[in-house]
Amino acid sequence: MDAYITNFIYWWDHFLGPQWDIVIPVLLVLTGIIWLFGVYLRGKFRFLPALAIARVTIQDSIGRMEVVILLLIGVLVLGVNGIIPNTAQGRNTLDQWMNLEIFQERLKEWGGGVDITEYETGSLPGTNLSVVNGESGTVSIVPGETDTGSPEIQDTLLNADGEISPDERPEGVTAEEFSESEQQRKMQSLIWQGAFLMADFFVALIGFVLAMVVLPTELNRGVILSILPKPVTREEYVYGKALGIWVIVAGCFLLLSLELFSIRAIFAVMDGRNPVDWNLVKAMALFPFKYFTLVLIIMGMTLRMPEVPAAIVGLAIFGCGHFHDRIFEISQAPDLALIFKIPLKISYWMIPHLSQVTFSILDVFQSLITSWEELWGWVWQITIYNILLLWLLSYLFRRRSL
Amino acid sequence: MDAYIKTENLVKEYPKPGGGKITAVDKVSLEIYSGEVFAYVGPNGAGKTTTIKILLGLTRPTSGTFEIFGGDISDREIRSHIGFLPEEHNYYPYLTVDTVLDFYARLFGMGKSERKKAVNEVVSMAGLEDRRTTKLKNLSKGLQQRVGLAQALINDPDLLLLDEPASGLDPLGQADLRKLIMQCKESGKTIFLNTHDLSDVERVADRVGILDNGQLKTVRSVKEITSTQEGVIVKAEPIREESHLKPIKEIAESVEMSDGFTWIELSDESKVGAILPLLKKADSKMITVEQKRLKLEDFFRGTVTSRGDSWVEPLPEPRKPTGPSNDTGKSGGEG
Numbered sequence: 170m171d172a173y174i175t176n177f178i179y180w181w182d183h184f185l186g187p188q189w190d191i192v193i194p195v196l197l198v199l200t201g202i203i204w205l206f207g208v209y210l211r212g213k214f215r216f217l218p219a220l221a222i223a224r225v226t227i228q229d230s231i232g233r234m235e236v237v238i239l240l241l242i243g244v245l246v247l248g249v250n251g252i253i254p255n256t257a258q259g260r261n262t263l264d265q266w267m268n269l270e271i272f273q274e275r276l277k278e279w280g281g282g283v284d285i286t287e288y289e290t291g292s293l294p295g296t297n298l299s300v301v302n303g304e305s306g307t308v309s310i311v312p313g314e315t316d317t318g319s320p321e322i323q324d325t326l327l328n329a330d331g332e333i334s335p336d337e338r339p340e341g342v343t344a345e346e347f348s349e350s351e352q353q354r355k356m357q358s359l360i361w362q363g364a365f366l367m368a369d370f371f372v373a374l375i376g377f378v379l380a381m382v383v384l385p386t387e388l389n390r391g392v393i394l395s396i397l398p399k400p401v402t403r404e405e406y407v408y409g410k411a412l413g414i415w416v417i418v419a420g421c422f423l424l425l426s427l428e429l430f431s432i433r434a435i436f437a438v439m440d441g442r443n444p445v446d447w448n449l450v451k452a453m454a455l456f457p458f459k460y461f462t463l464v465l466i467i468m469g470m471t472l473r474m475p476e477v478p479a480a481i482v483g484l485a486i487f488g489c490g491h492f493h494d495r496i497f498e499i500s501q502a503p504d505l506a507l508i509f510k511i512p513l514k515i516s517y518w519m520i521p522h523l524s525q526v527t528f529s530i531l532d533v534f535q536s537l538i539t540s541w542e543e544l545w546g547w548v549w550q551i552t553i554y555n556i557l558l559l560w561l562l563s564y565l566f567r568r569r570s571l
Numbered sequence: 572m573d574a575y576i577k578t579e580n581l582v583k584e585y586p587k588p589g590g591g592k593i594t595a596v597d598k599v600s601l602e603i604y605s606g607e608v609f610a611y612v613g614p615n616g617a618g619k620t621t622t623i624k625i626l627l628g629l630t631r632p633t634s635g636t637f638e639i640f641g642g643d644i645s646d647r648e649i650r651s652h653i654g655f656l657p658e659e660h661n662y663y664p665y666l667t668v669d670t671v672l673d674f675y676a677r678l679f680g681m682g683k684s685e686r687k688k689a690v691n692e693v694v695s696m697a698g699l700e701d702r703r704t705t706k707l708k709n710l711s712k713g714l715q716q717r718v719g720l721a722q723a724l725i726n727d728p729d730l731l732l733l734d735e736p737a738s739g740l741d742p743l744g745q746a747d748l749r750k751l752i753m754q755c756k757e758s759g760k761t762i763f764l765n766t767h768d769l770s771d772v773e774r775v776a777d778r779v780g781i782l783d784n785g786q787l788k789t790v791r792s793v794k795e796i797t798s799t800q801e802g803v804i805v806k807a808e809p810i811r812e813e814s815h816l817k818p819i820k821e822i823a824e825s826v827e828m829s830d831g832f833t834w835i836e837l838s839d840e841s842k843v844g845a846i847l848p849l850l851k852k853a854d855s856k857m858i859t860v861e862q863k864r865l866k867l868e869d870f871f872r873g874t875v876t877s878r879g880d881s882w883v884e885p886l887p888e889p890r891k892p893t894g895p896s897n898d899t900g901k902s903g904g905e906g
Contacts, residue, residue: 221677225663225670232665232706391659395722398627398655398732399678400647571629 194549201556209560210404218401222409223416226383230417236375240421243371247364247425248432365449368425369456376418376460380467381480383410393571407468407566408559414464419457426453451544458551463487465558472565573641575730575761576603576626581635583621583785595621597785598635605729608752608762610772610793613782614875619765620658622782623734626763627655639730651679654728658735658765660719664708668699668718671707675722693721696754698747712739720751731755732763737771749775769867773797779867783875796870802863805835805846808855815853822846836863 206214230236384407387393396406434444466486470479499505500513583596596618603609613619624630626637628644642649662671669690676686694700697717707715716739723731733752737745745768752775755762764776772779773793780790802824810816810833820826822845824836833855835846843860850857 217680218678221674224677225666225674228670229663229665232663390661391657392661392663394624394629394657394659395655395662395675395719396678397629398650398653399675399726400650400680401678402647570631571624 194545198549198552198556201553205556205560210563213402213404214408215405218399219405219409219412222396222401222406223413226410226413227417230379230383230413235378236417236421239371239375239378240424243368243421243425244428246371247368247428364429365426365453368422368429372418372422372425372456372460373463375421376414376463377467377480377484379414379417380464380483381471381476383414384468384471385476388569388571397571403566404563407562411461411464411468411559411562414468415457415461418460418464422453422456422460451541454544455547455551458548458555461555462551462558465555465562469558469562469565472562472569573605574602574638575605576601576637576639576763577641578602578622578626578637579635581622581625581637582633583618583625583630584633594785596625596632599782599785599787601780601787601790603761603763605761606756606759607777608756608764608775610776610779611763611765611782612767612769612772612779612871615767617782618785619782620734621785623655623732623763623765627653627732651726652729654723654726654731656719656723656731656733656736658738660716660739662707662715662718662722665706667704667706668694668710668721669703671718672721672725675725679726689725689727692727693724696724696751697721713741713744716740716744720748724755728760730761730763732765734765735767736764737766737768745771769871773867781871781874788874791870793867796867797864802836802838803840803843804861804863805837805843805857806859806861807833807835807850807857809833810850810853810855812853815849815855819846819849819853822849832858 387396387410393406397403430445433446437444463483467480467483470483470486473479474482496513497517500510500517502510505513578599578601581596581599581601582594584592584594587593599618599622611619611622621630625632626639626644628650637644640649640652644650663674666674672690672693673686676689681689694703697720699714699717699721702710702714707718710718716736720733720736723733736748736752740748749771752762752764756775764772766772776793778790779793779796781788809828809831810819816826816833819835822837822842824838826836827834837843837846840860843857847857
């Protein structure tokens with residue numbers, strides 16, 4: 170059997186080559202979509218009524234002005250966030266961060282893959298560092314775990330493909346030791362990290378509020394009673410609502426992103442740099458997928474409990490994404506009993522680790538998402554999550570008595 | 572005649588907060604025929620709205636079966652022939668009348684020109700021509716109810732279910748509503764009217780079903796209930812002295828004092844002549860002579876035993892209770 174599988178994989182890999190990593194996810198996503206709309210919702214879903222409901226949801230939400238007000242605040246805050254750091258005063262404020270960031274980046278260059286995830290300035294020499302992966306060329310150091318002074322670790326560090334161990338790092342590195350353009354580049358990077366996180370915060374807030382109130386409002390006020398007796402299925406209604414909220418949220422993100430890109434482009438042109446950062450564009454493409462997940466989770470929760478607890482639980486589930494990798498690590502432990510391993514594995518797949526996307530934006534500037542393949546790797550996982558959530562949402566709504 | 576709505580032993584139970592069950596609808600069997608206006612009346616909490624929700628597929632019955640147009644309500648084709656005005660007429664407050672109605676038209680898959688035509692028609696029918704660009708939040712309750720009626724009629728339905736359509740309407744609005752219902756009836760629509768307003772029922776309904784404690788007590792023809800009976804009722808100025816009343820009582824079936832008048836029930840109109848000199852002697856004057864009729868309200872009070880959710884005061888004894896006669900409805904539930 171093993172030989173058969175090995176041969177099959179070899180055959181698959183041999184003929185499909187580098188597409189291997191693409192084909193399986195594509196098939197998974199397609200299967201999910203076909204199953205949801207072709208099998209589970211067969212005869213129960215048509216796009217036109219769903220689009221009509223999405224449309225009226227957008228019109229109603231915009232008419233309420235809450236969205237518009239939040240968006241305007243976001244535009245103002247982001248404008249300030251984008252412009253002020255480019256002033257002289259903003260530069261001084263950012264110097265401290267910049268020194269830290271540049272130092273970390275330079276250290277990474279020296280260490281050939283050294284990744285210092287957390288430290289305080291001045292505390293690095295003589296601090297406890299641990300070698301997470303001592304293989305040649307991919308040395309990673311994480312503080313606080315083991316002593317770099319041990320002969321074994323020193324040896325690993327020194328033997329790492331012609332790189333320099335942290336002990337050889339010059340003392341008291343500051344930004345002044347780096348070129349003006351390097352400082353400028355790093356500061357720009359910091360500015361945009363902050364700005365995009367701020368944009369994300371505002372847009373997620375809009376999505377959070379809308380998703381929290383959209384179904385309870387219509388259920389409590391009885392609006393739904395005039396809609397569902399029409400030739401509209403519950404699936405069309407609830408998907409239309411989710412789509413409407415998502416379009417608003419994605420639209421807000423697009424608007425704020427355009428603002429940020431415009432400011433960035435202006436300063437980039439003034440500095441004689443390329444006005445478009447494609448890595449940034451790739452990372453931003455992920456955000457709308459993430460918002461859809463947030464909307465689906467919170468809407469689903471509001472079908473089972475009042476708005477506020479639903480929103481809190483929804484956010485908690487969404488926030489579990491931060492522990493996603495940790496759950497995976499624990500589930501991989503060889504001694505772990507199956508009774509724990511199986512639920513952990515299921516949790517690993519079920520818990521939306523999409524909130525990681527937000528935090529990965531920080532890494533985007535350090536070239537986390539450098540290729541379209543990387544982007545696709547995120548997209549297909551998020552899409553599978555969203556398909557499962559769509560199913561769950563329709564299942565819960567179908568069971569709801571009105 | 573075809574039965575547009577047919578229910579058999581429909582039951583809906585809800586769990587009680589402290590355990591046990593509440594029966595909102597109890598073995599309701601009903602048939603509504605094409606072209607008729609059927610009034611579904613009962614005290615608050617009798618189960619009227621729950622019945623409508625079951626019929627529209629908004630909630631599932633605990634047991635029993637029902638058919639709309641001989642089929643399943645989940646069928647899109649069947650739903651495309653139904654119009655519904657819910658009791659809670661909340662729509663999208665930040666949208667204009669035109670936008671809201673256009674949205675409802677979209678749900679029927681209408682094209683642009685078809686939608687425009689449908690919206691124009693219902694706006695005209697509901698008397699909302701000069702409010703088309705007004706946001707719903709700026710409309711009075713009565714006007715919002717008209718928007719509700721307009722959305723219920725947007726698909727020119729064959730079957731119209733109206734849940735408390737007169738709520739929130741002023742007397743003029745109620746008169747317009749009655750006119751609208753009659754227009755719909757004349758155009759061949761079947762109307763299921765869920766209402767408290769018995770005077771409306773008398774004026775527009777063909778048949779009435781009385782629901783009490785979830786049970787369908789009776790289904791009767793409105794004409795039959797309110798048909799003229801033998802005898803007359805004389806309304807006269809009050810007569811206080813028993814000595815004057817005594818000779819009148821000898822002639823009359825009954826004599827009562829209520830609402831500041833003396834009401835004299837005579838078995839025959841010819842006896843009016845004999846009463847007149849007695850009234851004169853008692854220093855009283857005859858005000859009106861009316862043919863004896865049973866009012867729907869009296870029939871309702873005689874049929875319903877519960878007081879409903881909102882009836883705080885005990886029911887007064889009806890002035891002329893005659894009680895319900897045998898159930899002769901085309902179909903009926905229990906009671």
